[in-house]
Amino acid sequence: MTRATPCRGDPPITPELVREHNLTPAEYRRIEAMLGRAPTFAELGIFSALWSEHCSYKHSRPVLKTLPTTGPQVVQGPGENAGVLRLPDGWAVAFKIESHNHPSAVEPYQGAATGAGGILRDVFTMGARPVALLNSLRFGPLDDARNRYLLAGVVRGIGDYGNCVGVPTVGGEVDFAPRYDGNPLVNAMCIGVLKEKDLIRAAARGVGNVLLAVGSRTGRDGIHGASFASAELTHESERRRPQVQVGDPFTEKLLLEASLELIASGHIVAIQDMGAAGLTSSSAEMAARGGVGVEIDLSLVPTREPGMTPYEILLSESQERMLVVAKADRVKEVQAIAAKWELGATAIGRITDDGLYRATWGEQVVVEIPGQRLIDDCPVYEPEAKEDPAVARLRAMCPSPEPRAPSPEAAFLKLLDHPSIASKRWVFEQYDSTVQAGTVIAPGGDAGVIRVRDAAFGVAVTTDGNSRYVLLDPYEGGKAAVAEAARNVACTGARPLGITDCLNFGSPERPAVFWQFREACRGIADACRTLGTPVTGGNVSFYNESPTGAVDPTPVVGMVGLLKRVEQAVPSHARQAGDVVFVLGETRPELGGSAYWEAIHGFVGGEPPRVDLEAERRLIDLLVAGAERGLCRSAHDCSQGGLGVALAEVAMGGPYQDAGFGMDVDLTAYSAPRTWEELLFSESHGRAVITCAPERAAAVAALAQELGVPAYRAGTVGEYDGSVRLQLRDAVVHCVVRRLREVYFTAIPRRMGD
Amino acid sequence: MERVAVVVFPGSNCDADTLAAAREAGTDAYFVWHRDTDLQRADIAILPGGFSYGDYLRSGAIARFSPIMRAVAAHAQAGGPVLGICNGFQILCEAGLLPGGLMRNARLKFLSRPVRVRVEATDTPFTRLYGPGEELTVPIAHGDGRYVVDPRAAAELEAGGRVVWRYLGDNPNGSTNDIAGVCNAGRNVVGIMPHPERRTTPVLGGQDGARVFHSMEARHATQHAGAVRALGSQHSRV
Numbered sequence: 001m002t003r004a005t006p007c008r009g010d011p012p013i014t015p016e017l018v019r020e021h022n023l024t025p026a027e028y029r030r031i032e033a034m035l036g037r038a039p040t041f042a043e044l045g046i047f048s049a050l051w052s053e054h055c056s057y058k059h060s061r062p063v064l065k066t067l068p069t070t071g072p073q074v075v076q077g078p079g080e081n082a083g084v085l086r087l088p089d090g091w092a093v094a095f096k097i098e099s100h101n102h103p104s105a106v107e108p109y110q111g112a113a114t115g116a117g118g119i120l121r122d123v124f125t126m127g128a129r130p131v132a133l134l135n136s137l138r139f140g141p142l143d144d145a146r147n148r149y150l151l152a153g154v155v156r157g158i159g160d161y162g163n164c165v166g167v168p169t170v171g172g173e174v175d176f177a178p179r180y181d182g183n184p185l186v187n188a189m190c191i192g193v194l195k196e197k198d199l200i201r202a203a204a205r206g207v208g209n210v211l212l213a214v215g216s217r218t219g220r221d222g223i224h225g226a227s228f229a230s231a232e233l234t235h236e237s238e239r240r241r242p243q244v245q246v247g248d249p250f251t252e253k254l255l256l257e258a259s260l261e262l263i264a265s266g267h268i269v270a271i272q273d274m275g276a277a278g279l280t281s282s283s284a285e286m287a288a289r290g291g292v293g294v295e296i297d298l299s300l301v302p303t304r305e306p307g308m309t310p311y312e313i314l315l316s317e318s319q320e321r322m323l324v325v326a327k328a329d330r331v332k333e334v335q336a337i338a339a340k341w342e343l344g345a346t347a348i349g350r351i352t353d354d355g356l357y358r359a360t361w362g363e364q365v366v367v368e369i370p371g372q373r374l375i376d377d378c379p380v381y382e383p384e385a386k387e388d389p390a391v392a393r394l395r396a397m398c399p400s401p402e403p404r405a406p407s408p409e410a411a412f413l414k415l416l417d418h419p420s421i422a423s424k425r426w427v428f429e430q431y432d433s434t435v436q437a438g439t440v441i442a443p444g445g446d447a448g449v450i451r452v453r454d455a456a457f458g459v460a461v462t463t464d465g466n467s468r469y470v471l472l473d474p475y476e477g478g479k480a481a482v483a484e485a486a487r488n489v490a491c492t493g494a495r496p497l498g499i500t501d502c503l504n505f506g507s508p509e510r511p512a513v514f515w516q517f518r519e520a521c522r523g524i525a526d527a528c529r530t531l532g533t534p535v536t537g538g539n540v541s542f543y544n545e546s547p548t549g550a551v552d553p554t555p556v557v558g559m560v561g562l563l564k565r566v567e568q569a570v571p572s573h574a575r576q577a578g579d580v581v582f583v584l585g586e587t588r589p590e591l592g593g594s595a596y597w598e599a600i601h602g603f604v605g606g607e608p609p610r611v612d613l614e615a616e617r618r619l620i621d622l623l624v625a626g627a628e629r630g631l632c633r634s635a636h637d638c639s640q641g642g643l644g645v646a647l648a649e650v651a652m653g654g655p656y657q658d659a660g661f662g663m664d665v666d667l668t669a670y671s672a673p674r675t676w677e678e679l680l681f682s683e684s685h686g687r688a689v690i691t692c693a694p695e696r697a698a699a700v701a702a703l704a705q706e707l708g709v710p711a712y713r714a715g716t717v718g719e720y721d722g723s724v725r726l727q728l729r730d731a732v733v734h735c736v737v738r739r740l741r742e743v744y745f746t747a748i749p750r751r752m753g754d
Numbered sequence: 755m756e757r758v759a760v761v762v763f764p765g766s767n768c769d770a771d772t773l774a775a776a777r778e779a780g781t782d783a784y785f786v787w788h789r790d791t792d793l794q795r796a797d798i799a800i801l802p803g804g805f806s807y808g809d810y811l812r813s814g815a816i817a818r819f820s821p822i823m824r825a826v827a828a829h830a831q832a833g834g835p836v837l838g839i840c841n842g843f844q845i846l847c848e849a850g851l852l853p854g855g856l857m858r859n860a861r862l863k864f865l866s867r868p869v870r871v872r873v874e875a876t877d878t879p880f881t882r883l884y885g886p887g888e889e890l891t892v893p894i895a896h897g898d899g900r901y902v903v904d905p906r907a908a909a910e911l912e913a914g915g916r917v918v919w920r921y922l923g924d925n926p927n928g929s930t931n932d933i934a935g936v937c938n939a940g941r942n943v944v945g946i947m948p949h950p951e952r953r954t955t956p957v958l959g960g961q962d963g964a965r966v967f968h969s970m971e972a973r974h975a976t977q978h979a980g981a982v983r984a985l986g987s988q989h990s991r992v
Contacts, residue, residue, distance in 0.1 A: 159864050163895070164805040166767025250765050250808025342764055432866045432895040435803075437771035437952045440959075451957060453774065567957050656868050754861065 002035055002368040007310055007361060010041035021048035027379055034373055042310045042359065042366050046374070049277035049315055050284060053542050056378040059508040060540045063518050067525045067535040073497055074534055079289075081122040081202055081272060082192070083536020085498045087562060088457050092196040094128035097136075097189035097463065097502040097558040099541035103244040104186040108153030112186050113161040113247040114319055119190040120165060121273035124256050125322070127200040127263045128192025131436060132450050133162050135172040135188045136463040136502065136556040137427075140181030142419055142751040147176075150184045151427075152752065157247075158188065159430040164249035165256065168439050169431035170448025172463050175420045179467075183546040187502040187539075189558040191461055193452050200263050202272040203289035204325045204351055209269060211283065211296060211349040212331070214262075214322040214338050215255045218279070219304035221245045222317025232507060232545040251320040251343075258341035259322060265337060267330035274321040280314045282323040283349070284357055288375040295358040296349030298366070310359060310366045325351065381508075388512035395472050395592070399601035408676050408731045411600055412644055413743055415681070418599050421641045422747030425655045440569050444655050446491040446637055447559075451566040458566030460494035462559055466640065467552035468593040469608035474516040478523025478555055479611040483685050484639050485559035486531050490620040491635040491688060493570045493627025494561030496531060499524075501538035501557050506550025508542045516553040517542075523611075524555060530613035531620065533559065563627075570627045572636040573653045574661045579633055579717040580697040581650070581663060585619055585687030586710050587643060587671045589678045595640045596681035608683075615686040615709075622709045623688060631696045631703065638687040643667075644680030644726070644733070646689050651717070651724050652741050660737040662718025666727040670712045676731040691717055756971050758783040759796035761826065761842075763817045768803035768839065768951060775951035776800065779967035788820040798835045798879065798970050799826050801842025803895075803949060813856060813898040814844030823849055835879035835970065836943045840896055843935070843945030852938055852945045853911070854903035856896075860928025864897040868959070870922040871934045871948060875915055878937050880944050883965040883972055890919075890962035892948040894926060899947045901929040901936070911936055919946055 011017060018028045021044055031039055031047050039047065053059055069077040075092050076084035082096035100115025116133060123130050135158055140147040151174075162169055167190070204211075222245035262268050270290070272282040279301070287294045298310045304318070324345070326334045331347055338345035352358070357374055359367035405411065415421055428443035440458055441449035447462035464485040470477030486496040501524060506513040528535055538558075544551040563569055574581075591597055592606025626632045638646040653660035667679055674682075692700050697713065704711035718724070724740065726733040758781045762769045769785065776783035786793055788806075793799055806817035817823070823845075830836045830851050838846040846852045859865055868891050873884040884890075903911065908930050911917055919935035927947075935946030950963025 156863075163864055163866075163897075164765070164767075164808065166804060248808070250805060250810065253765055253767065253805075429867055430864045432864070434866065434893045434895060434949065434952045434958075435767060435771070437774065437949075437954070437958060439952075440957055442959075569957075 002356065004040050004043060004365050004368040006040045007366055013038050013044060022052060023048055027051060030379060034370065034377060040366055042314055043369060045311045045315050046280050046367060049280050050374060051378045055277055055281055057540055058378055059381050059383055059542060061380055062382055063521045067521060068529050069534050071532065071534045074536060075196060075199065076536065078537040081125045083500055084126060084199060085536065085560060086196060089455060090195050090197065091452065091455055092194055092199065093459055093560055094123050094126040094192040094194060095190065095500055095558065095560055096122050096537055097187055097500045097556065098539040099502050099504060100186045100188065101184065101504065101541055101544055104154055104184055107244040108150045109157040110244050110246050112154040112157035114245045115186050115188045116158050116161040117247045117249065117252050117319055118273065118275050119188045120167065120252065121275065123190040123192035124259050125202060125271045125273055126192065127198045128194035129260060130167045130190050130192045131438060132191040132448060132461055133167050133169045133188065134448065134461055134463050134558065136465065137174045138180040138185035138554060139176050140178060141176050144181065146182065148752060154184065154186055155427050155430050161247055161249045163432040165253045166435050168433050168435050169428065169443065170433055170439055170450060171443050171461060174424050174427055177467065177552055179552040181548065183544055183551050185504050185544065185551065185554055187556050189463055189500065191459065191560065200271065202270050202286050204270050204286040204292055204294065205290040206269055206327065207292065207351050207353045208328045209351045210326045210328055210331050210347050211294065212324045212326055212334060212345045213301055213348050214324050214345045215343050216248065216251055216318055216320040217302045217304045218313055218316045218321065219318045220308065220312055220316060223312055223315045232543050245317050245319045247319050254341040254343055255320050255322060258338050258343055261337050262324065262334060267333045268324050268326050270325040272323050274323055276317065278315055278317050279323065284371065284374055286325065287357060287371045293352035293354045293356045293371050294349055295352050295360065297360050297362065299362050300346060300348045302344055302346050310361050314359065383508050383514045384511040385515035385518050386511040387515050391472065394605040395607055397605045399597050399603035405600065405677060408680065408733045409735060411596065412733055412735065414599055415595060415641045415645055416648060416740060416744045417747045418595060419748055419751065421595060421645055423655060423745045424748065425745055426748040426752060440566055441492055441571060445572040446488040449492050449563065449569045456565055458563035458569055460489045460492045460561040460563055462488040463556055464488060465554055465556040467554045468604055470516065470520055470553040470555060472593045472605065472608045474519035474553060475523040476608050476610055478520035479527040479613065480685060481555050481557040482524055482527035482531060483611045483616045485557040486533060486616065486620055487637040487688060489559050489561035490623040491570065491572065491637050492563065493568050493624060494563040495624050496533045496559055496561045496620065498533050498536050499528060499557050499559045500536055501555060502541065504541045504544050504551065504554040504556065506545045513550055520553060520555045527613055531617055568627050568630065570632050570635045573634055574650050574691050574717040575633050577661060577717055577719050578694060579691040580694050581665055581714045581716060582690050582700060583643065583670060583687065583712045583714045584622065584690060584704065584709055586684065587674065587679055587682050587687065588684045589674060590682045590684045591678060594642065594681055594683045596642065609685055611685045618708050619686050619688060622704055622707045625703060626700065631700050632690045632692055635688055635690045638689065640683065642681040642683050643687065647726065648724060648740055650689050650691065651737055652744060655745060659721035660741055661720055662722025662737055663715065663724045664718050665715035667714060668727055668729050670714060673729065676728045679728055755780065755782045756797045757795060758798045758800060758970060759786040759793040760800050760802055761786050761788065761822055763788045763806035763820060765806045765808055766802050766804035768949065771951045772800055772802040772839065775954050775967045778954060779964065780971045786822060788822050791821050791825060793825045793829055796829065799829055801838040801845050803840030803842060806841055806845065814841060814848040817845045818849040827851060830943050833940060833942050837880050838945040839949060840947055843947055844898065846943060846945045851943050852936060853907050854901055856898050857900045857902050858898055859900055865926055866895040868893050869926055869948060871919040872922050874920050875918045875937065878918055878941050878944050880966045880969050881918060883969045889922060891960055892950055892963050893952050894948045896947060899927040901933045903930055914939065918944055
């Protein structure tokens with residue numbers, strides 16, 4: 001039996017208190033059995049945090065275990081602060097994606113800002129310098145004032161944080177759908193680079209080594225954020241606004257530099273962010289990874305205000321704090337480095353050999369729990385999974401014939417005006433995308449591409465996910481998220497290397513939701529196996545539910561790819577009049593789940609497009625080989641809005657050109673006979689549009705044939721500031737590029753009122 | 755070889771980019787910490803971009819009190835070249851080494867995008883390798899970039915040929931007279947809002963910014979100026 005005594009003023013442990021801590025009666029009995037006694041209030045708080053879904057993955061672990069996590073390129077798989085993949089010449093890339101949905105729903109600015117802060121810390125605690133940020137955002141439609149407020153606040157929050165720390169945002173995605181009304185999703189991804197030999201893992205070791213709290217003082221903000229994130233949003237959630245942490249990017253920048261210097265100095269053995277569940281999770285996880293015990297004197301932790309209790313200190317989620325394990329004889333050196341960066345570093349505990357997780361207040365033991373069991377004995381649930389029959393019915397439906405389809409041109413313009421498809425320039429202009437002087441392809445392309453100083457290669461990064469597909473068929477939707485991310489990376493010429501995933505779903509305790517989750521993961525796993533892109537970590541975000549119901553199931557895939565030579569990066573847009581336009585891949589009659597049906601008919605249903613993973617792999621091989629041989633002048637994938645939108649995007653050019661190129665394309669002989677709706681707006685996977693110099697067209701066709709990718713020579717790039725003409729069997733679309741650009745680039749600012 | 759001190763404030767985040775650009779131009783560039791009190795025999799001082807002290811009060815308002823700023827001011831007063839980029843420009847204005855100040859962008863949002871600027875003054879240590887009236891594409895990334903001076907000071911700047919760079923086309927932030935960069939009366943202190951250090955090589959989308967740094971090295975080596983001026987064309991040696 002472990003010993004720990006309550007503090008003065010602790011409330012008695014009652015069933016109500018246990019329930020308020022989101023622990024079930026069975027879980028509580030397990031705790032009592034483990035301790036051989038009733039837990040203290042502080043211990044109850046610790047179990048509540050570490051056994052929350054957010055920290056323990058208790059509903060998702062068995063499913064996550066089915067994801068492929070190995071490969072010759074994997075240096076560090078799941079289980080660390082971030083995953084790490086091998087790059088050429090001794091370099092490596094550390095990366096991870098994480099959600100900050102709940103805080104952003106009640107306090108968009110700070111919620112999103114601290115989301116960016118947390119993911120930065122996860123990456124630089126691996127010893128990697130953050131070189132790029134991305135984010136994947138979901139909101140309800142912009143005709144609602146609350147959704148506009150959330151979008152504006154989230155974007156400003158991410159921008160202010162990343163801009164100040166000095167990490168460029170090079171990509172991401174924003175999507176709008178009614179099911180995110182009042183329940184936005186904010187997923188932030190960070191990429192860091194390091195020399196593989198400098199990698200540090202967050203495993204505490206060395207009995208007698210010293211724990212130091214580095215960075216900001218501990219305040220009362222964010223207490224129980226982890227358990228907040230593990231429950232549905234209710235009308236009460238607004239009251240939890242004070243539980244949202246407040247970010248300080250200036251301190252983050254100092255912490256970043258200090259942490260990298262500490263890691264390089266050799267004075268420390270481990271470092272971890274005090275993120276979700278703060279001091280509790282960082283200390284308990286580092287101890288468990290290293291198989292050691294820890295003892296922390298909470299009275300030594302620097303606090304922002306007097307009178308904080310052990311419970312509050314253990315569970316505070318104040319931002320910009322690190323827990324560092326210093327070698328026993330190097331504490332002074334660690335403190336000197338922190339002081340150089342104007343940060344405090346206070347010794348608060350030490351590594352012990354008894355395997356216990358112990359916290360004291362001076363002499364009094366207030367927490368004593370077997371350390372390994374605290375982490376490992378969290379119950380694991382395998383909830384019931386069952387498809388909602390309403391979704392099966394939806395899949396079998398088609399939109400009603402009324403309203404009748406508009407003219408092809410009208411449909412075309414309506415889609416380009418759809419906020420989910422239109423340019424996200426209004427968003428990404430608020431993010432510094434060029435700091436660090438490494439941005440080769442900035443936001444607005446298929447994937448962001450960065451160079452690494454002193455290296456020949458480039459790194460391509462993207463985030464992707466389409467919730468309509470996942471809603472209608474989670475298995476295909478999971479596959480599609482990986483396939484689209486891989487295609488985007490490959491369009492820049494990069495070889496997809498691996499992924500991190502952020503799995504945003506409703507409550508796993510509802511069978512229909514858990515079925516979506518399990519099937520989506522099965523799809524991700526199959527796609528990752530075929531495309532050779534292992535999963536190196538990520539984040540599960542359940543309970544994304546508001547009083548009106550769950551969000552659309554939204555697995556987001558963050559992918560990293562390698563460009564052997566960064567100067568071979570291929571942009572998305574046409575660059576030269578007279579270039580040849582190829583459509584790669586096949587277009588099938590797959591309007592199910594399409595943006596077209598949603599925008600024109602207000603209908604989300606039907607069979608979503610099926611992903612032929614082998615065909616995707618061949619297309620990726622073609623795009624990568626084409627870039628390496630310098631064949632492609634531009635490459636752009638087909639996704640939301642189908643081939644019609646993809647061709648328009650290639651023609652229109654980037655956000656800062658004065659005009660775009662025209663395009664003259666004849667699709668009458670392309671694919672099997674299809675209606676203009678199917679040809680232009682089907683969202684069949686495995687397709688891309690490339691342009692090449694006329695003298696390279698034969699080589700492109702030959703390479704496509706060799707690699708087994710259907711390549712249709714569709715036409716040519718027209719004059720600068722010209723018009724787009726698409727000839728179909730049953731229609732002709734003709735639009736002036738200037739008009740297309742106007743619609744596409746003003747869709748979001750017009751709705752946001754500027 | 756020119757000795758170039760790149761001053762690092764807590765919160766500077768373009769320091770490494772600026773150092774690299776200066777070194778690529780052939781200078782002997784090194785960091786100087788904000789707590790240092792001398793510039794270590796620098797020929798040139800650069801205040802890089804970033805968010806010094808978080809810019810929580812007013813951009814550059816705290817940094818000007820850093821110990822190193824005394825040395826920077828002395829260097830400037832002795833006629834030594836000083837360049838402030840973005841936050842560095844804000845600090846130079848706060849320190850009184852340049853006239854005017856930088857206010858919140860007119861559209862009240864941070865703005866990160868490439869802009870077109872015209873080189874208006876080529877007789878500064880940082881623009882001597884550009885042609886008069888030459889048009890450049892360089893990125894901006896700032897929330898407080900609206901250069902503001904009173905009408906009389908603006909007229910003085912214009913009359914004295916002290917507008918160094920001017921925005922072309924859309925004025926991105928509402929700056930007085932489309933001003934993107936100015937110099938002091940002695941022409942040795944220059945502040946610019948755009949980031950030349952982010953456009954020094956074709957792989958970054960262009961190299962229009964490189965000559966800011968080559969100009970520094972060319973200060974005493976005008977015989978090389980012609981060769982380096984070729985950087986303006988697509989097929990230059992760098």
